Amino acid sequence: SGHFPLPAVTVLISLPGRWIGILALYAVHKGQFNCPGGGLLHSYLLGLLILLASIICALSALVYISMQGTISNPGPRKSLPKILYTRLLLYFPEFIWAIVGAVWVSDNSVQCEKTVINGIIGTVIASWIIIIFTVIGVVIVFDPLGGKKTFYLPDGVSRNLESSQSGQLLYNVKSSATRVWEKRIRLLCCCIVQDDDHRVAFTSIAELFRTYFSDTDLVPSDIAAGLILLHQEQDKMENCPKDPEEVLCHSPSSLVSNELDVELENAAHYMLFAAAAYGWPYYIYTNPYTALCKLNGDCCRNTPTDSDITGSDRHNFHFGSILKITGLQYRDFIHISFHNKIYEIPFFVALDHKKEAIVVAVRGTLSFEDILTDLSADCEDLTLEDVLENGFVHKGITQAASYIYRKLINDGILNQAFTIAPEYKLVIVGHSLGGGTASILAIMLRNSFPTLRCYAFSPPGGLLSKSLADYTKHFIVSVIVGKDLVARLSMPNMEDLKRRIVRIVANCNRPKYQILLRGCWYEVFGGDPDDFPTELDGRNQDALTQPLLAEESLMVHRSPSYNALEEESHLNSPPQYPHLYLPGKIIHIVEESSSRRLCSSDIKYTARWSNETIFSSILISPKMITDHMPDVVLKALNSLSQEHGSCLSC
Numbered sequence: 001s002g003h004f005p006l007p008a009v010t011v012l013i014s015l016p017g018r019w020i021g022i023l024a025l026y027a028v029h030k031g032q033f034n035c036p037g038g039g040l041l042h043s044y045l046l047g048l049l050i051l052l053a054s055i056i057c058a059l060s061a062l063v064y065i066s067m068q069g070t071i072s073n074p075g076p077r078k079s080l081p082k083i084l085y086t087r088l089l090l091y092f093p094e095f096i097w098a099i100v101g102a103v104w105v106s107d108n109s110v111q112c113e114k115t116v117i118n119g120i121i122g123t124v125i126a127s128w129i130i131i132i133f134t135v136i137g138v139v140i141v142f143d144p145l146g147g148k149k150t151f152y153l154p155d156g157v158s159r160n161l162e163s164s165q166s167g168q169l170l171y172n173v174k175s176s177a178t179r180v181w182e183k184r185i186r187l188l189c190c191c192i193v194q195d196d197d198h199r200v201a202f203t204s205i206a207e208l209f210r211t212y213f214s215d216t217d218l219v220p221s222d223i224a225a226g227l228i229l230l231h232q233e234q235d236k237m238e239n240c241p242k243d244p245e246e247v248l249c250h251s252p253s254s255l256v257s258n259e260l261d262v263e264l265e266n267a268a269h270y271m272l273f274a275a276a277a278y279g280w281p282y283y284i285y286t287n288p289y290t291a292l293c294k295l296n297g298d299c300c301r302n303t304p305t306d307s308d309i310t311g312s313d314r315h316n317f318h319f320g321s322i323l324k325i326t327g328l329q330y331r332d333f334i335h336i337s338f339h340n341k342i343y344e345i346p347f348f349v350a351l352d353h354k355k356e357a358i359v360v361a362v363r364g365t366l367s368f369e370d371i372l373t374d375l376s377a378d379c380e381d382l383t384l385e386d387v388l389e390n391g392f393v394h395k396g397i398t399q400a401a402s403y404i405y406r407k408l409i410n411d412g413i414l415n416q417a418f419t420i421a422p423e424y425k426l427v428i429v430g431h432s433l434g435g436g437t438a439s440i441l442a443i444m445l446r447n448s449f450p451t452l453r454c455y456a457f458s459p460p461g462g463l464l465s466k467s468l469a470d471y472t473k474h475f476i477v478s479v480i481v482g483k484d485l486v487a488r489l490s491m492p493n494m495e496d497l498k499r500r501i502v503r504i505v506a507n508c509n510r511p512k513y514q515i516l517l518r519g520c521w522y523e524v525f526g527g528d529p530d531d532f533p534t535e536l537d538g539r540n541q542d543a544l545t546q547p548l549l550a551e552e553s554l555m556v557h558r559s560p561s562y563n564a565l566e567e568e569s570h571l572n573s574p575p576q577y578p579h580l581y582l583p584g585k586i587i588h589i590v591e592e593s594s595s596r597r598l599c600s601s602d603i604k605y606t607a608r609w610s611n612e613t614i615f616s617s618i619l620i621s622p623k624m625i626t627d628h629m630p631d632v633v634l635k636a637l638n639s640l641s642q643e644h645g646s647c648l649s650c
Contacts, residue, residue, distance in 0.1 A: 015059065018126060019052045025119045037110030041120055044101050048123065051090070051097055058087040067513050071222060071505050091134070098127040177214055181206035197342050198372070201396070205375045211577075212494060216502065225512050226501030228519030231620040232529035233504065263587060264607055267479050268637035269355060270455045274431040275630045276325035277348065277363035279318035279338075283325060286631050295320045310337040322348065334358075334417045337407065342369045343376075343399040345437060349413055351420065357427040358417045362404065362441070364432030364630070373400055374433055377462060377491065379578060384443070384471075392465035392578055393440055397433065401440035408445075426452040431630045432486055435459035439476055439583035443468065446475060454584065455479065458628050461615055462490030462580040469581040469612060476584025480610075481636050482591065482627035483619040491577035497618045523622060581612040588614065589636045605636045 026045045033042040061083050068076035101124040104110070105117065185202050218226075275282055284291040295317050309319070318338055323330070334349040346363040365374055376396025383391065408414045418424070426449045430438035435456035440463070442454035454476040464472065480487045508515065518530050588610035591603055618624075626632055 015052060015056050018123075019049065019056065022049055022052070022123055025123070029113070029116045029119070032113055032116055035110075035112040037104075037107060038112050038116075040104045040107070041110065041112060041116065044097070044104055044120065045123070047097055048101070048127075051093060055087070055090050055094070058083060058090060062087060067511055069511065070509055071225065071512050091131075094127070095131060098124065098131060101127065174210065174214075177210040178203070178206045181209045185209075201342055201372045201376050204378055204395075205372065208375065208377055208491075208577075212491070212498070216498065218502070218505075221512060221516065222505055223501060225508075225515040225519070226505040227620050228515055228522070229504045229508060230500055232519070232522060234620055235529045260587065260607060260609060263477050264637060264640050266355070266453075267455055267457070267477065267587065268634075268641035270359065270427060270429045271431070271457055271479075271630070271634045271637050272326055273350070273352070273359050273361040274364075274429045274434060274455070274457050275634055276322045277346065277361040277430065277434060278366060278630065279346075279363075280321040281366060282630060283321035291321075294324065308333065308335055310335075310339045326350070328352075334420070335407075335411075335413045340367055340369055342372045343396060344403045345370060345373065345400050345433065347404055347407075347434075349408070349417055351417070351424065352427070355427070356421075356424050358414070358421060358424045360404070360408065360426070360428045360438070360441070362428070362430035362434035362437045364430065364434040370433055373397065374460070377577065379580070382440075382443070382468065384447070391468040391471075392580065393468065394436065394460065394463050394580065397436040397460070397463065398440050400433070400437045401444060404437065404441055405444045409448075428452065428454045429457070430459075431457040431633065432628065433460070435478070436463050436583075439463060439472065439478075442476055443472060453477070456583055457630070457633050458484050458486055459583060460486050460490075461488045461493060461582055462577075464581055464583050465578065466581060469583060472584045478582050478584050478586045479589065479633065479637070480582070480586060480615070481589045481633050483621045483624045484627040485618065485624040486628050487582060488615045488618045490580050492579050493616065493618050496616075582615060586610045586612065586615075589640065603639070605639050607640050 022045060026049065033039065062080070065077055065080050065083060101120070105120050105124055110117065182202050185205055280291075280295065283295070287294075319336060322328075322333075322336070328350055332351045332353070334351065336348040338346050340346055348361055350359050350361070351357075352359045365371060373396040376394075376399075378395040379392045380395045380398060381391065382393045382398065414426070426445070428438045428442045428445070430436070436459045438454055439456045439459055442452060445452055452475060454472075456476060456478045458480060459478055463469075478487075521527070522530065586609065587607055589605050589607045592606050
């Protein structure tokens with residue numbers, strides 16, 4: 001699909017400089033090779049110059065031909081394999097010459113000037129660095145399955161295979177793909193201690209990645225081009241005037257607005273606890289110049305007894321940060337856990353005298369173990385006695401909630417808290433992974449504590465089945481800011497994003513390098529969205545429901561979830577990844593005037609009640625990540641809360 005230009009251009013930019021440097025070294029010291037062993041060094045430099053010139057020519061041809069045609073029209077690039085094989089063949093003499101150079105320059109019989117020898121040593125080291133990085137790149141990028149992907153078939157077809165041999169082949173290919181992803185995940189997580197939970201998680205996550213990536217022939221640069229095109233297409237649609245019924249608003253005097261204002265004030269208060277659960281990383285991130293000095297001043301102060309704290313807190317930095325962020329006293333904390341493993345995440349229980357609440361704050365993603373918990377996205381049943389049956393939940397987050405539930409109930413932590421403050425209400429809060437865990441924990445505790453409330457800030461989108469999501473509207477409030485990616489993350493949404501990327505990339509009539517260059521300019525400097533012509537232009541809506549020829553060329557096979565999305569059906573999703581939704585009632589906070597600047601000090605926000613269907617599609621924007629950050633969520637809530645306070649005083 002023409003994905004060679006970018007890596008080739010990167011190497012091509014550095015090679016001429018290296019070639020000119022070696023040429024200068026050769027020219028300056030040309031008359032100084034009459035020393036013992038100088039003939040060898042002279043031959044090495046001359047051979048290296050010729051070899052590099054050949055590589056530069058091959059890469060130039062590679063870049064030029066790769067830039068021809070479009071992503072889905074490889075015709076003008078049909079001579080690319082020959083040039084690529086030529087470049088690959090040049091790796092062999094390059095490797096041999098690097099060995100020869102290392103042997104010759106380390107030979108004690110060479111008695112040339114020190115400057116000459118040092119210069120040649122530099123060229124040898126540079127050669128080896130490039131070779132090593134090339135090998136690492138090949139190991140990471142190389143797909144050992146190769147053409148075996150073409151054997152993938154939809155489940156319905158595989159069941160009708162007449163040949164058991166073909167069925168066995170399909171099973172072997174899928175198993176091989178899962179093992180490849182599992183090895184990659186193990187390699188990325190090689191620095192953490194691995195136990196049975198990790199091995200189960202690795203297999204589950206590998207299956208997820210295998211399912212998602214097995215049916216496409218997209219490379220990273222294709223995905224980048226697709227995201228750029230989708231972002232510009234989305235911006236063009238946002239600039240169009242909306243119909244009056246599409247704009248959700250309500251009267252400031254309405255009961256709905258009053259309830260919203262109350263919940264926003266509560267959310268702004270409890271978001272401090274959710275942010276504090278991150279400990280010193282969040283405190284230093286939000287106070288980069290003064291945090292270390294303040295924490296160092298507190299590191300030697302007395303802490304609660306050992307029974308109140310689980311896990312290590314070196315130099316008291318975590319607990320000191322929690323105190324600074326929340327403004328609470330030592331005596332207000334019932335239990336603090338810094339223990340962190342897969343499916344076991346840190347949390348703390350504290351007394352909030354201002355709101356007369358016992359607050360359970362759960363930390364969000366901050367470690368490799370947390371990421372594994374996030375990615376364990378299989379579904380499992382959650383049945384509530386006398387309330388609900390056949391509810392589905394995110395497996396990894398549910399296991400994390402079960403761990404905290406056991407600690408709170410079995411270890412008597414909540415009993416201890418209510419013994420101290422029996423009239424207080426129970427409030428559970430968290431951000432991101434912590435928000436999802438807090439939501440499921442609230443569901444588990446609801447029967448025992450009917451008046452509990454939960455505030456989930458930026459929780460993951462693929463969390464609860466529809467029946468469970470509706471049930472939680474009575475006691476959970478989710479807060480989402482802007483175009484937050486995590487709040488829209490679910491397997492069906494990711495399948496929808498993949499479909500949109502394939503469609504817009506396959507049918508764009510511009511070369512990929514033009515899309516990427518123009519997209520980078522647009523993301524950095526702004527301007528009007530580019531109007532790239534595509535084969536989708538001029539087609540009626542009925543025609544657009546069918547995949548185009550170019551689109552089919554990028555799909556090795558159409559996965560069950562891809563088919564389900566095409567038919568706009570929620571019933572045909574893969575059984576292990578059904579449609580899951582955000583918990584509770586949803587407050588959506590957006591900027592009044594969307595600014596293209598990532599850093600703007602004067603941002604005004606508006607908030608409104610929303611529903612889960614608004615978050616059924618991933619929005620592409622530079623702010624899709626920043627809108628998820630806890631400091632941005634807290635800033636938006638504080639802005640709205642202060643605005644409401646000033647209105648009341650008026």
